[in-house]
Amino acid sequence: MPALTLHDVRKTYGLGDTEVVALDHASLDVAGDEMVALVGPSGSGKTTLLSIAGGLLAPTEGTVRVGSHEISGYGRTQLTRFRREFVGFVFQGANLVPFLTAKENLLVVGDLAGNTGRSAEQRALGLLEELGLAHRVDNLPGQLSGGERQRVAIGRALMNEPELVLFDEPTSALDSKLGEQVMELIRDEVKGRGTAAVVVTHDTRMTHYADRVVEISDGRLAA
Amino acid sequence: MKTAWKELIRKPARFLTAGGALTLIVVLILLLGGLLDGLFLGATRALDAQSAGVFVFSREANDSFFRSRIDAPTREQVADVPGADTVTGLSVVQQPIRAAGVDEVLDAAMFAYEAPNERVPAPPATGEAWFDRSFADEGIEAGETVGFGSSRTEVRVAGFVDGTTFQLQGAVWMDPETWNTVVGENLPAATLGRGASQVLLVTGDAGVDAGSLARDIDGLVPEVSALTKQDAILGLPGVSDQQSIFVAIITVTFVVAGLVVALFFALLTLERVGLFGVLKAVGTSSRSIAAGLSLQAVLIALGSFLVGGAITLGLAAVIPNSIPLDLEIRRAVITIVGLIVTALIGSAISFRRVVRIDPATAVGGS
Numbered sequence: 001m002p003a004l005t006l007h008d009v010r011k012t013y014g015l016g017d018t019e020v021v022a023l024d025h026a027s028l029d030v031a032g033d034e035m036v037a038l039v040g041p042s043g044s045g046k047t048t049l050l051s052i053a054g055g056l057l058a059p060t061e062g063t064v065r066v067g068s069h070e071i072s073g074y075g076r077t078q079l080t081r082f083r084r085e086f087v088g089f090v091f092q093g094a095n096l097v098p099f100l101t102a103k104e105n106l107l108v109v110g111d112l113a114g115n116t117g118r119s120a121e122q123r124a125l126g127l128l129e130e131l132g133l134a135h136r137v138d139n140l141p142g143q144l145s146g147g148e149r150q151r152v153a154i155g156r157a158l159m160n161e162p163e164l165v166l167f168d169e170p171t172s173a174l175d176s177k178l179g180e181q182v183m184e185l186i187r188d189e190v191k192g193r194g195t196a197a198v199v200v201t202h203d204t205r206m207t208h209y210a211d212r213v214v215e216i217s218d219g220r221l222a223a
Numbered sequence: 224m225k226t227a228w229k230e231l232i233r234k235p236a237r238f239l240t241a242g243g244a245l246t247l248i249v250v251l252i253l254l255l256g257g258l259l260d261g262l263f264l265g266a267t268r269a270l271d272a273q274s275a276g277v278f279v280f281s282r283e284a285n286d287s288f289f290r291s292r293i294d295a296p297t298r299e300q301v302a303d304v305p306g307a308d309t310v311t312g313l314s315v316v317q318q319p320i321r322a323a324g325v326d327e328v329l330d331a332a333m334f335a336y337e338a339p340n341e342r343v344p345a346p347p348a349t350g351e352a353w354f355d356r357s358f359a360d361e362g363i364e365a366g367e368t369v370g371f372g373s374s375r376t377e378v379r380v381a382g383f384v385d386g387t388t389f390q391l392q393g394a395v396w397m398d399p400e401t402w403n404t405v406v407g408e409n410l411p412a413a414t415l416g417r418g419a420s421q422v423l424l425v426t427g428d429a430g431v432d433a434g435s436l437a438r439d440i441d442g443l444v445p446e447v448s449a450l451t452k453q454d455a456i457l458g459l460p461g462v463s464d465q466q467s468i469f470v471a472i473i474t475v476t477f478v479v480a481g482l483v484v485a486l487f488f489a490l491l492t493l494e495r496v497g498l499f500g501v502l503k504a505v506g507t508s509s510r511s512i513a514a515g516l517s518l519q520a521v522l523i524a525l526g527s528f529l530v531g532g533a534i535t536l537g538l539a540a541v542i543p544n545s546i547p548l549d550l551e552i553r554r555a556v557i558t559i560v561g562l563i564v565t566a567l568i569g570s571a572i573s574f575r576r577v578v579r580i581d582p583a584t585a586v587g588g589s
Contacts, residue, residue, distance in 0.1 A: 056504060056583040077508070083582070084506020095501045097226065099233040108226055112506045140233075156505070 001067065003164050003196030004030040004053055009062030011048050011219075022048040023059070024219040030164070033194040035187060037210035039201055045219040046200045047168065053198060054087045054166045055079040067163040084112045088157030088165040088195075090186075093173050094149040096141040102128060102152045103137040106159045113160045127155040131185065147178040151185065158189060165190060167199040171206055183209040226502070227515025231522055237494075241487035242523050242530075248480045249531025249562065250538070252473055256554040257539065259469035261547030262391070266465075267456045269332060269389035272342040273313070275424035276433030278455035279440060279447045286448060286458040288315055288421050293447065295418030300444045306431040307440070311337040312399065312420025316406055316413055317392060322369040325362045332389035333371065335402030335420065346398035347381035355393035356383045360544075372409025390459070391547060425449070477561050484520055484569025492516070492573040496580055503582035513574045520570035524562045 011023040023045045030036050040046050051057040052064055055071050058079075063072045071082055083089075096105045106124035110116065115123070128137050131151040141149050150170060157165050167186060171179030183199075187209045190197040199210060207213045215222040231238060264271075270278075279301055284291035293301075293312070302310040314335040319328045333352075339345045343353055354363060358380075363369060368377045378401060387394040397405075399420070407414045415421070427436040433451045440449035450458065457463045492499075499512055532555065542548055 051583045054504075056581075080503070080506055080508050080582075083504065089504055091501065091504070095497075097498065097501070099230050100226065104229070109505050111225065112511075 001032070002029045002065075003032045003034070003067055004028070004198065005063075005065040006049070006053065007063045007065075009049075009052060009059045009064060011045075011052060011057065012060045021219050023052065025062070026216075026219070026221045027062075028214065028221060030196045030198060032163075032196055033191065034212065035190055035197045035199065035210045037199050037201055037207040037213045038216060039204060039207060039213060040216035041202065044216045046202075046216055048219070049216065049221075050166050050168055050198060050200050053164070054089060055082045084109065085160060086163050088160065088162040090150070090153045090157045090165065090167045090170050092169040094141070094146075094153040096149055096152055096156070098141050101138045101140055102133055102144065102148075102155075105141070105152055106155050109156055109159045115160065124155070124159065127158055128152070130189070131155050146173055147182060150174065150182050154182075154186060154189060158193070158195070161193075162195065165195055165197045167197065167201075169200055169202070171201065171203060176205065179203065179206060224511070224515055224518055227518050228522075230515075231519050237491065238519065238523055241484065241491075242527050244483045244487070245480060245524060245527035245562070245566075246531045246534070248476060248483065249527050249558065250534050252476050252480075252558050252561075253531065253535040253550065253554070254538065254548070255469060255473055255476065256558065257535070257548045257550045258546075259466065259473070260551050260554055261549035262465055262469075263462065264549050265388045265391040265547045266459055266462055267389070269315075269334065269387045269394040270452065270456050270459075272387055273340045273424055273452060275309075275311070275426045276452055277425040277427065277437045277440065277449050278313075278452060279423040279425060279444075279449045280421075280455075282446055282448050284448070286450060286455065287460075291421045292415065293420055293423055294416065297444065297446050298418065298420075298423060301423055301425060301440055301447060301449075304436070304440050304443050306427050306436045307425050308428045308431075309338070309426045311424050312422070313337075313424050314399070314402060314415060314421040315389065316410060317390070318372045318405065318409060320369050320371050320395070321375060322363045322367060324364075329358065329361055329363075330392045331358075331371075332392045332394045333402065333405065334389075334394055334396050335399040335415075336396055337399065338424075342386050343384050343396045346396070349398060349400050350377075351379045351381040352395045352397035352401065353382055353384045354380050354395050355387045356385050357388065357393040358395075359383050371405045374408040376405045376408045378405065422455075423447075477565050480562060481565040481569045484524075484566045485572040486569075488516060488520060488570045488573045489576070492576050497584070499577060499580045500582055500584040503580060509574075509578045509580075512577050513571075516570045516573060516577070517567055520566040521563055524566035525559070528559050528562055 006026055006028045009023055009026045013020045038046050052059050059072055066086055103124050107120055110120040128134060133151055136144060136148055171182055174182060183206045280286050280291040281293050298310060316333050318331055318333045320331050321328055363380060365380050365382050368379050371378055403414055437449040437451050539548055539550055
């Protein structure tokens with residue numbers, strides 16, 4: 001079963017009398033352990049597709065399935081539960097909670113999904129160690145470098161063992177060397193866990209880490 | 224909730240302005256409340272000390288102690304009302320007193336009474352009186368003789384009692400015979416005949432409610448007007464007006480506190496839209512975020528109360544004794560409960576904004 005299936009998905013926004021089409025009949029399958037790079041120019045619909053796949057936005061038309069969950073018809077509360085249990089997000093610029101330490105940034109999402117106590121702590125410490133941050137567990141995001149923050153964000157995305165991890169421009173705030181390191185780390189982590197991943201990027205130098213590259217333009221996915 | 228708590232602990236500066244404003248409001252509320260209680264208790268403690276639940280005035284006195292006169296036959300009629308157990312007389316006039324070693328003339332509320340009450344023992348021997356402790360603070364000593372009124376009628380100080388003030392004056396407690404002697408020499412028109420008093424204090428039989436006993440006395444004895452103790456206290460000149468004014472000021476202050484919390488939390492919510500967007504994107508419900516905001520509001524209110532309370536106690540220590548300031552535990556409890564409720568309502572105004580934050584804002588636009 002694919003980890004992600006988008007079937008004939010449309011997303012439109014009303015703007016006065018005109019309709020803006022952000023995603024136009026997009027269909028995409030991502031296999032259980034596949035890493036897909038989604039590339040396209042600004043305004044092409046990459047973020048809209050990512051948001052719909054992660055249950056942040058509801059499609060106007062079409063169906064979205066993540067693993068065994070058909071989320072197209074989910075309400076707000078169901079989507080909130082779905083996001084905390086089945087999807088991991090890595091946002092552009094990390095977007096960590098600034099007053100929580102690296103470890104606490106991981107524990108907070110574990111806590112949301114009911115993963116608490118010693119086992120959650122062990123998992124958070126284990127992930128941070130894997131990500132090369134064992135010496136940074138008690139540091140606040142402000143005390144970390146850009147690359148370290150992005151690695152904490154990757155740990156947070158993996159904390160609840162999601163079926164699908166979505167990366168939104170994970171290297172945009174990093175220099176190319178650090179970007180390469182982060183992409184390598186992403187590939188190692190998702191491949192090591194057999195997790196599906198969609199990586200939105202406009203940097204074509206990073207796409208060779210993915211199993212497949214899908215291009216998007218004007219809301220349409222290239223065949 | 225844990226996240227909200229950690230934010231409060233690790234980013235206290237973010238909440239300092241709201242906490243500072245609330246602290247000043249707490250000081251204002253506690254001082255205003257203390258002044259209200261000081262004025263109220265200073266005017267009414269002597270009456271509040273009475274064990275009787277019903278106060279009986281002569282009908283034409285319009286519930287005024289100084290106009291009321293009840294003679295012996297009327298007293299007997301009141302005593303005959305079913306449900307009435309004990310009936311005693313109480314009278315009061317205000318008189319200046321002079322004492323050796325005290326330079327200034329002191330004002331006193333001079334009571335004639337017949338039976339002990341919650342704070343005053345049984346009347347002392349004729350020619351003696353119990354004095355409120357405030358007179359001891361002025362330099363009067365037990366065993367000395369003081370002069371009452373322009374005639375300087377001598378009364379010996381039998382001892383001191385605590386917490387008996389009336390109309391912001393210390394009370395002096397004596398038997399009716401001594402009282403009539405002092406009043407006869409200084410205010411002859413106010414003298415009462417044998418068995419007469421200004422008001423009657425009526426204690427009901429066991430299980431008899433003061434309100435219904437007052438209504439029965441009112442109905443059965445046409446010459447009198449009976450009130451419960453609480454109504455008699457509120458009927459004292461100026462007491463209920465003072466209360467209304469202070470309660471109005473304190474209520475407005477609470478409303479201002481609510482607006483302060485609402486405004487600061489609205490601003491704090493706007494500041495944190497990005498953070499809340501990320502939290503929602505990773506699966507935090509709006510309800511959890513709202514609960515965190517409520518927790519922060521309550522903790523800020525509690526912290527402000529503790530700091531404001533300490534500042535108020537410090538101010539109370541340096542405020543002169545002549546200002547009637549009384550810091551009561553009851554008032555502190557009302558303030559903290561009111562403040563928490565106000566803080567919760569104030570923070571709740573931001574909930575709608577939180578619900579409307581779109582988790583998709585956490586994802587950059589492309």
